[in-house]
Amino acid sequence: MSGDLTVAVVGLNFGALWAPLYQLHPDVGRVVLCDPSSEALDRVGAATGITDRKADLADVLADERVDAVHLLTPLHLHAEQALATLRAGKHCAVAVTPALDLTGLEELVRAQQETGLNYMMMETGAYSDAVIHLRDLITSGTFGEVTFARGEHHQDMEGWPGYWVGLPPMWYSIHALAPLLAILGARPVSVRALGSGRLPDDRAATWGNPYPLEIALYALAGSPVSIEVTRSMFQTTRSPVESFSIWGEKHGLDWGRTTDETPLFYSWGTPGPGGRGRTVIAEPFTPPDLSHTVPARLRPVLRHPHNYQGASPRLVHEFVQSIIDGRRPALDAVVAAQWTAAGFAAHESAMNAGAVVEIPAFDVS
Ligand SMILES: NC(=O)c1ccc[n+]([C@@H]2O[C@H](COP(=O)([O-])OP(=O)(O)OC[C@H]3O[C@@H](n4cnc5c(N)ncnc54)[C@H](O)[C@@H]3O)[C@@H](O)[C@H]2O)c1
Structure with a gap:
């Protein structure tokens, strides 16, 4: 074409x-x-x-x-x-x-x-500078084996259009989940989750969801890494944030618990006193220039604050x-279905006291 x-x-x-x-x-x-x-x-x-x-x-x-x-x-x-x-x-x-x-x-x-x-x-959440760069660090072996990853998305939805009121938090947890799946290049296969807090009955009635916040633990296909996702939309008084952490054998990253915190990239330093543990070097995380990822005409807007x-x-x-x-x-459609179904499965688990729920692969041949 x-x-x-x-x-x-x-x-x-x-x-x-x-x-x-x-x-x-x-x-x-x-x-x-x-x-x-x-x-x-x-x-x-x-x-x-x-x-x-x-x-x-x-x-x-x-x-x-x-x-x-x-x-x-x-x-x-x-x-x-x-x-x-x-x-x-x-x-x-x-x-x-x-x-x-x-x-x-x-x-x-x-x-x-x-x-x-x-x-x-x-x-x-799957295409930010940080995600692109961390994926590169992992596939090149620079980061080392990944041990754990965690994502969270907290945003107060008071006053938003009515269709948001009482929405199961995990149905819109993609901004917390996607960075982890994109960095790890992994598919979620099962989840156990819990809800936390209680919405008032009139709000819970909209979507049949009692929870203002849900927290989930996912297992991944072909990966030893477990990931944790937390999502809130109501009744959770804190700074809004879309944030993730990823910790591995040689390096780690904490995006920060609030939007004001500087993301920190960790490396090992010298052995600790008496050889117990190691000191950690924590440096502000700045992804490299990734302008080659888009055509020249789009490069000036890559770092625009509205462009995620x-x-x-x-x-x-x-x-x-x-x-x-x-x-x-x-x-594509299969990835969209897998990642979105991961949120549905988490809410189903939360509604069933943390029972393990399998996530469909939407296999196509
Ligand atoms: N980071 C992200 O990926 C991100 C951020 C913000 C919003 N979103 C998503 O973007 C979507 C839109 O969010 P929003 O906050 O702009 O929603 P909104 O409800 O504020 O606005 C939706 C717009 O669609 C228009 N609209 C309604 N019905 C329509 C129809 N039948 N045909 C054409 N237009 C119609 C409305 O007039 C309005 O201008 C949502 O699904 C939201 O989840 C994603």
Whole structure:
């Protein structure tokens, strides 16, 4: 396929940050905006200069010039809209979370297989500078064998749109889980989890979830590493943070418990007094320059504060490049299903007092 794709950006709240990235991509010739809100269309249209504006996804899907659609709509709409997009013959990128149940994930994997089109989960946590760099350190052997990894995501959802109220925390734990899975290159196979705290009955009734916070322990396929994930959305008074730690044989990293803390990278120093233990050298962690990961026109925005430590431009590039190359993208339908199902399994475990729950592989042959 030639490099003059037309991409529609659908849902213009979070989507407002992504339309300019597609405009900068050298293989995108045209960007279309879509949102039922005329205010959003006018606002983002004026900011970007994009004049192709549609109020209805159906009109985007009927437009033969549109090659690909990036959905950034409310999360309960993603599964149905992604299926409609693929069935209309368009490649599809989707903001997390891809679906809200296992059936929805199975349908997505099937639709991707049947259409042969590209489907990509645009998970920012999997593509930050830190994740890319740590993955390199692990695959090169520099980091040593990994012993343990932990992720957490705490964000107060008071005042957010109603569909968030009472959502099972692990259904949206991907920002805590994805960095660990991306760094380790591993698939989660089973989980045991517990809920913590109690939502008021009216909030618990929305999604049938009593917990403001959930904590999970995952086993990984073909890996001796266990990982721990904690996620809260309500009733948890602390600084908001998306954070992870990874500790190994030669090095370790702590991202920090709050957004104000400097991430620390650990190495071994001299033996401790009497030869007991070793001193630890803790240095501020600064990923190297990773501008080679995106085309030149996207490099100036890699470090923009709204671009999730380089993740958003890299995700856009991977989605577009995978279409150009005619290959499946890195975070394809199967990976999206596996990682999302990991959250469903954790909530199921929490609802069953920590029982072990297996996570489907969504194997395709
Ligand atoms: N780091 C991340 O990966 C990250 C960060 C923020 C949000 N998100 C995800 O992005 C998605 C959007 O989040 P948000 O905070 O912008 O949501 P939002 O509810 O604030 O805004 C959604 C937008 O979609 C529009 N919309 C609603 N129905 C539509 C339809 N049928 N067709 C087209 N547009 C429609 C709305 O008018 C609105 O402009 C969510 O799924 C959220 O989980 C991901």
